[in-house]
Amino acid sequence: MPRRVPRRVTVASDGPLLVEGPVEVVMEDGTVVTSDRFCVALCTCRRTLRPPFCDTSHRRRKRD
Known part of the structure; x- marks a missing residue:
């Protein structure tokens, strides 16, 4: 049986979860x-369109 290598997930308080790929999301x-x-x-x-x-x-856009 091949050794399983854990995926790294990086959590940022003001952004998305960054997951080392490739990934499958259910x-x-x-x-x-x-x-x-x-x-x-x-x-x-949950603001994403994708x-x-x-x-x-999630980013706030400032007007010039």
């Missing part, structure tokens, strides 16, 4: 979303 409705990127940002604020992935919608 959504609430049971669908599976995959990403083969080396690092995946998972949204924690769930479960972060699209930086």
